[in-house]
Amino acid sequence: MRVQLTGDNRLGITQEVLTVLVKSGLDIRNLEVTTHYIYMDIPALKKPGLKALADAVKKVSGIHDVSAIDLLPTERRRLQLHAVLSSLPDPVIAIDTQGFITQTNEAAQEILQKSEAKLRCFPLDKLLNSPITELLQQAAFQIPETEMALGAETFLLHAEPITSRDKNDTEISGSVLIFQRPARIGRAFSALDTRQATRGFSAILGDTDVMKHIKAKALRLSKVDAPLLILGETGTGKELFARAAHEASNRNKHSFLALNCAALPENLAESELFGYASGAFTSAAKGGKPGLLELADTGTVFLDEIGELSPYLQAKLLRFFQDGTFRRVGGTKEIKVDVRTISATNRDLEKMVTTKKFREDLFYRLNVLSINIPPLRHRIEDIPLLAKHFIARAAQQIRCQAPKISPELLELLNSYAWPGNIRQMENLLFRAVSLCDDNILHPRDLELHDQEKETIGAAKNNYLTSEKISTPTNPNTAPPHSYKEALENFEKKLFSELYPHYPSSRKLAHILNVSHTTIADKLRKYKIKPSE
Numbered sequence: 257m258r259v260q261l262t263g264d265n266r267l268g269i270t271q272e273v274l275t276v277l278v279k280s281g282l283d284i285r286n287l288e289v290t291t292h293y294i295y296m297d298i299p300a301l302k303k304p305g306l307k308a309l310a311d312a313v314k315k316v317s318g319i320h321d322v323s324a325i326d327l328l329p330t331e332r333r334r335l336q337l338h339a340v341l342s343s344l345p346d347p348v349i350a351i352d353t354q355g356f357i358t359q360t361n362e363a364a365q366e367i368l369q370k371s372e373a374k375l376r377c378f379p380l381d382k383l384l385n386s387p388i389t390e391l392l393q394q395a396a397f398q399i400p401e402t403e404m405a406l407g408a409e410t411f412l413l414h415a416e417p418i419t420s421r422d423k424n425d426t427e428i429s430g431s432v433l434i435f436q437r438p439a440r441i442g443r444a445f446s447a448l449d450t451r452q453a454t455r456g457f458s459a460i461l462g463d464t465d466v467m468k469h470i471k472a473k474a475l476r477l478s479k480v481d482a483p484l485l486i487l488g489e490t491g492t493g494k495e496l497f498a499r500a501a502h503e504a505s506n507r508n509k510h511s512f513l514a515l516n517c518a519a520l521p522e523n524l525a526e527s528e529l530f531g532y533a534s535g536a537f538t539s540a541a542k543g544g545k546p547g548l549l550e551l552a553d554t555g556t557v558f559l560d561e562i563g564e565l566s567p568y569l570q571a572k573l574l575r576f577f578q579d580g581t582f583r584r585v586g587g588t589k590e591i592k593v594d595v596r597t598i599s600a601t602n603r604d605l606e607k608m609v610t611t612k613k614f615r616e617d618l619f620y621r622l623n624v625l626s627i628n629i630p631p632l633r634h635r636i637e638d639i640p641l642l643a644k645h646f647i648a649r650a651a652q653q654i655r656c657q658a659p660k661i662s663p664e665l666l667e668l669l670n671s672y673a674w675p676g677n678i679r680q681m682e683n684l685l686f687r688a689v690s691l692c693d694d695n696i697l698h699p700r701d702l703e704l705h706d707q708e709k710e711t712i713g714a715a716k717n718n719y720l721t722s723e724k725i726s727t728p729t730n731p732n733t734a735p736p737h738s739y740k741e742a743l744e745n746f747e748k749k750l751f752s753e754l755y756p757h758y759p760s761s762r763k764l765a766h767i768l769n770v771s772h773t774t775i776a777d778k779l780r781k782y783k784i785k786p787s788e
């Protein structure tokens with residue numbers, strides 16, 4: 257039986273508890289001690305003996321409670337980690353500093369056709385075409401994306417060091433190697449999370465006025481068959497919006513395929529997006545391969561992190577925007593497709609245009625319609641709702657009961673700057689729920705690093721001073737006085753943005769699916785002329 261003892265944080269208290277156990281003739285298989293808690297696995301202890309043991313142990317000064325538990329914290333974490341690793345479709349291999357395998361997930365075992373037991377303690381270099389341990393040792397066990405063959409496939413390898421989290425002792429004990437399939441990085445995100453894919457805008461949580469307004473605007477723009485640019489800091493939900501916009505569009509019966517422009521080297525990104533012709537390069541498949549633009553014909557292509565696109569690919573993409581045609585890598589045939597693009601970036605594209613890091617002509621093509629998602633610190637009223645949602649989801653995934661949020665934790669969540677926005681909150685709460693042994697989450701469960709804590713004060717200051725959003729439409733203008741005024745502001749902006757690209761009331765009427773007299777009236781009302 258496994259038990260948890262709750263008590264004071266007193267020197268020698270564990271020793272005294274152990275003495276009681278020895279006197280009771282109980283042997284311990286496993287012992288873990290944290291501040292205020294002692295966890296023990298005592299095989300000989302059965303349920304009827306628990307009370308007698310509790311009475312004996314409570315005689316130790318400072319021990320307040322003894323209760324049965326199903327798993328020791330490290331056992332639980334190991335099982336959770338195993339469950340997470342098993343659910344990953346890409347091979348993951350952990351090694352020690354000498355390059356011997358310490359852990360593998362099922363995807364790795366499958367590709368290497370060896371069981372977990374056979375792989376454990378096996379030298380990783382013997383499984384790879386080119387040895388990597390020395391390289392890892394020289395690079396402090398961290399390497400960015402590198403092409404690497406594993407089994408019969410080529411992957412993009414990414415390695416992260418395993419370090420102790422103690423600030424004074426950052427010893428590296430090995431590395432985690434993640435082998436990603438290039439095709440999967442570029443391909444449909446929707447394949448990874450079909451639950452979200454079917455929920456559209458309802459998957460986007462947020463009850464603040466600013467979020468309600470942005471969702472309403474995004475829903476309207478979804479129906480307009482023109483390029484959409486989604487701006488916002490990292491983790492604010494740009495991909496979620498992109499997916500929802502596709503689902504609400506007339507293209508929703510067709511594909512939604514995505515390319516993360518930052519995840520791949522230029523040549524791979526090019527062949528993912530535009531495909532390649534037969535014989536384009538030595539390892540090219542016979543007959544070539546269509547890229548995302550061809551595969552998504554009549555659907556939507558989501559270009560995530562568009563600000564990271566190389567100048568060469570910016571030029572190639574611009575050509576596609578100009579006439580809807582492109583050539584596969586190494587190909588001569590012009591290919592024409594009907595694809596709507598939704599792009600996203602956390603970079604300041606306009607600034608990149610002025611510093612010549614992003615092509616101005618491409619920027620205007622991408623930016624026909626746009627939405628700007630505010631960072632989480634500008635909508636802290638949404639935090640309790642989001643936190644509850646992520647805790648419930650983590651508990652469901654881990655199959656435990658959802659813990660409640662203590663008032664202190666809620667205060668911390670509200671005052672934290674959230675530089676990684678909603679993704680960061682989701683990850684921190686997942687970690688907190690998986691480590692929580694109680695049914696209430698406390699600030700300590702969030703395990704914020706010191707650097708993370710520093711941003712707490714910053715968030716408060718920003719929020720209370722200048723950064724707070726004053727209006728759902730534009731942070732720099734005064735809020736509308738009425739719904740009618742807000743609607744008019746929206747209409748005016750919509751028509752001003754669209755008219756240069758669809759410069760006739762008939763063309764505009766066609767894409768907005770209204771009568772051309774309605775459009776003519778609006779253009780007159782808002783004094784929008786062809787030059788605008």
Ligand SMILES: Nc1ncnc2c1ncn2[C@@H]1O[C@H](COP(=O)(O)OP(=O)(O)OP(=O)(O)O)[C@@H](O)[C@H]1O
Binds near residue numbers: 601
């Ligand atoms: N409003 C929201 N409601 C519920 N979940 C959200 C919301 N916004 C974001 N998320 C969740 O946060 C995570 C990050 O969202 P997403 O990937 O869409 O952000 P992003 O802005 O595209 O990030 P990046 O710029 O880093 O690519 C996802 O798991 C997403 O489901």
